[in-house]
Amino acid sequence: MDLNGKVALVTGSAQGLGRAFVEILLKNGAKVSLLDVNVPKGEELKAVFDQTYGPEQTIFIPCDVTSEVQLKDAFHKTKEKFGKLDIVCNNAGIANEQDWEKTITVNLNGVIRGTYLAMEIMKQQKEGGVIVNTASVAGLEPLTLMPVYTATKHGIIGFTRAMATASTICKSGVRLNALCPAFVQTNLLDSVIDDDQLAGVVKTMTIDIMKRIGPLNVSEVAEAFLQLVTDESKNGAIMKIEKQGGANYVQFQFNTELKTAPK
Numbered sequence: 001m002d003l004n005g006k007v008a009l010v011t012g013s014a015q016g017l018g019r020a021f022v023e024i025l026l027k028n029g030a031k032v033s034l035l036d037v038n039v040p041k042g043e044e045l046k047a048v049f050d051q052t053y054g055p056e057q058t059i060f061i062p063c064d065v066t067s068e069v070q071l072k073d074a075f076h077k078t079k080e081k082f083g084k085l086d087i088v089c090n091n092a093g094i095a096n097e098q099d100w101e102k103t104i105t106v107n108l109n110g111v112i113r114g115t116y117l118a119m120e121i122m123k124q125q126k127e128g129g130v131i132v133n134t135a136s137v138a139g140l141e142p143l144t145l146m147p148v149y150t151a152t153k154h155g156i157i158g159f160t161r162a163m164a165t166a167s168t169i170c171k172s173g174v175r176l177n178a179l180c181p182a183f184v185q186t187n188l189l190d191s192v193i194d195d196d197q198l199a200g201v202v203k204t205m206t207i208d209i210m211k212r213i214g215p216l217n218v219s220e221v222a223e224a225f226l227q228l229v230t231d232e233s234k235n236g237a238i239m240k241i242e243k244q245g246g247a248n249y250v251q252f253q254f255n256t257e258l259k260t261a262p263k
Ligand SMILES: NC(=O)C1=CN([C@@H]2O[C@H](COP(=O)(O)OP(=O)(O)OC[C@H]3O[C@@H](n4cnc5c(N)ncnc54)[C@H](O)[C@@H]3O)[C@@H](O)[C@H]2O)C=CC1
Pocket: 011, 012, 013, 014, 015, 016, 017, 018, 035, 036, 037, 038, 063, 064, 065, 066, 091, 092, 093, 094, 106, 134, 135, 136, 137, 180, 181, 182, 183, 184, 185, 186, 187, 188, 189
């Protein structure tokens, strides 16, 4: 898929991975709608991108993904501004085990609602579209330190795979994938390391593992994201990216697409 002239929407795009995903899309000629709950950071970033790519290439929309009204409105504003919607990355996420209900609402409800909104618009387009949901290696292997975060990321992978199969069966023209990075050097990672309420042996063990594996930088993950967006042959695939092993597709014991898709 050639990204030149394509229209993308990225949630949680004011910093970290979301910011890196926006930048790689812009570099490849796409127009991007930036959504984030952090308004000063989002506006600041839009101004930075305006300098390099021009003001017409991006729009910043203040949006809390936990708000049905705000998210719906942001999708519709994007379509209105750019005329179509080809790529959606449901990326906004938090790691707060104390406020675990909020973690579920942001990480899982936000991704599910963003996927449904994207499907609704994309299935009406001749060219369809692609949805990439940001999960984590914590969606494949549990992080003992963060059980609720782990649950949300397992949920994203299951949801994305089920939707991808349904999309094939219904011939909607929409591809769905999930991206599973290991530790990435961002504010989210720092917030967990600095969280005094998460103390003890499990935290020490997790940090030791993280130091041994070495955190990824956001640009390495952005390259993997680009691969998922552009490769039109991988509907339903789940990509894992680690510092040492690089980016690889996850092999599941049961491939629902092969079992259920009509021949
Ligand atoms: N940093 C890491 O080690 C890893 C992160 N991830 C996932 O990557 C995604 C991005 O995380 P990072 O860039 O690391 O975090 P980050 O904290 O640097 O950036 C997250 C962005 O999401 C925004 N956000 C938070 N709640 C929001 C809401 N309710 N509505 C809209 N925007 C909201 C924040 O304002 C921020 O701009 C998350 O889903 C996270 O779980 C996955 C694997 C590893």
